[in-house]
Amino acid sequence: MKYRLLGRTGLNVSVIGIGTWQFGGEWGVDYSQGEANAVLRRGKELGINLIDTAECYGDHLSERLIGGFLKEDRREDWIVATKFGHRFKSNFSRDDLASPEAVQKQLEDSLRALQTDYVDLYQFHSLPDRDFDNDALWTMLDKQKQAGKICCLGISIGANTNIYQTDKATDYGADVIQVVYNRLDRKPEAEVFPSCERQNLGVLARVPLASGFLSGKYRKGVVFPDNDHRSRGNAAVEERARMLDEVERIREEEVPEGVPMSEWALAWCLRHPAVHSVIPGCKTPEQVEANARAAELL
Template identity: 65%
Template sequence: MKYRKLGSTGMNVSVIGLGTWQFGGEWGKDFTQVEVDAMLDKAGELGINLIDTAECYGDHLSEKFIGGYLARRKREDWIVATKFGHHFQGHLQREQLWRAEDVLKQLDDSLRALQTEYIDLYQFHSGTDEQFDNDKLWSMLDRQKQAGKIRHLGVSISASGSGVHQTSAAADVQAEAIQVVYNRLDRQPEEEILPLCIEHKLGVLARVPLASGYLSGKYKPDAVFGQGDVRANHKEDVRQKQLRAVAEIATNEVPSGLDMAQWALAWCLQHPAVTSVIPGCKNIEQVISNASAADLDMVKDTTQ
């Protein structure tokens, strides 16, 4: 495994992290604690130390699985990132909660679910610029940092917004990391977000690095996703366009004999702004495959 410093946090994070939206039950599979433990054990064995979750991946369900694991392991071995701003109400349904008092409750609920006394990276989760510009919210979060409940703050940019304002203003609210959708099929962050992150010395977590699995190389243009899978909600024309683009990338860009998913993760990590990628996983085999991307020559360790 290779490691990089996450912005100005001083934390050395593995270039391959572990995304855990799937543990909340919205990706076509329900998990058990035994399955989650096995995947996290394998991740730790392979040098992965970064777990990314959220309050609304299930009703703190993903966090509860992670907490069940952390309660029986060395907490200091892991960098835990979670988020705030929403409450799970059902499959792909969320209630917006941005008042300072609501977020404080979410924070305490997350700490209980994670069975930990502190969160390493607490991230504003896909809110609007208006919701972001809330002095009472950030003042409350600063007090929680002083109290030791939060070590560092971050901003997870909404996939539906530009993110320029929040990235530019991150330092003003003491946020030190940006999470953004970035992959070979979605390069928009290269235009403004990633250059701003370099300018402001912000760490970058690239989420959806496999483009919701399209860049795994497993799906053909006629692929069908079952009920309960997030991808089943993607518009048919968009899904087909994505799959055709993937086929072209596989033919023209991925070196012969190289696993496409590993190539796609390493491709993200080539950008000088990107600190870590946080792909999801449904089994131990995917954890192993994802971690192997760190071994590719195109991935550099920048902790030195």
């Protein structure tokens, strides 16, 4: 495994992290504690030290599974990142909930679920600018930093062209930007990444495998189960077809012979100088192993 300093945070993160939206039950699998433990344990064995989760991956469900693992492991070996700003209602349904009082409660609920006294990175979760521009919210979060419950603040921008929130990160005391970035979606390169580099912000690239399409295992006509977010809507069918056409072109023209496409795709993200770590979802220990091998291509 390789490691990079996450911008100005002082956190030394593995270039491959573990995204855990799948633990919340919206990716076609319901996880037991043992199954979640197996994924996280294999990650640790391979040198991964970054876990990314959120309050609304299930109703703190992903956090609880991570907390069950951390209870039996060494908490200090992990950089735990979670998010705030939504209330889980049911699969694929949330409410925005971003008042200072609501977020403070979310933080306490997240700490309880994670079975920890602090989070290494607490991230504003893809909310609109009207919620972002709330001095009372950021004042409350700064007080939680002073209390030792948060080490660093970040912004998970909802649109990967959101230069407004990115440019204001330093003013609001945030040190990290999380953004969608992959070979099929390069929009952050235009404005977001230059802003991050100017501010010396850490950058976490989410959806680096384009929701699995850059894994190379899907073909046209693929059908996802109803409890998988990729099955949602007729527009998704057309978009999947377009993406899979592009994936085939990339496979033929850009991926070196003998290199698994998923490993190439993760390494591709990490070659951008603004990106410090990628956080692909991992359903199984075997997927963790494949993701970790991408570090060897750097």
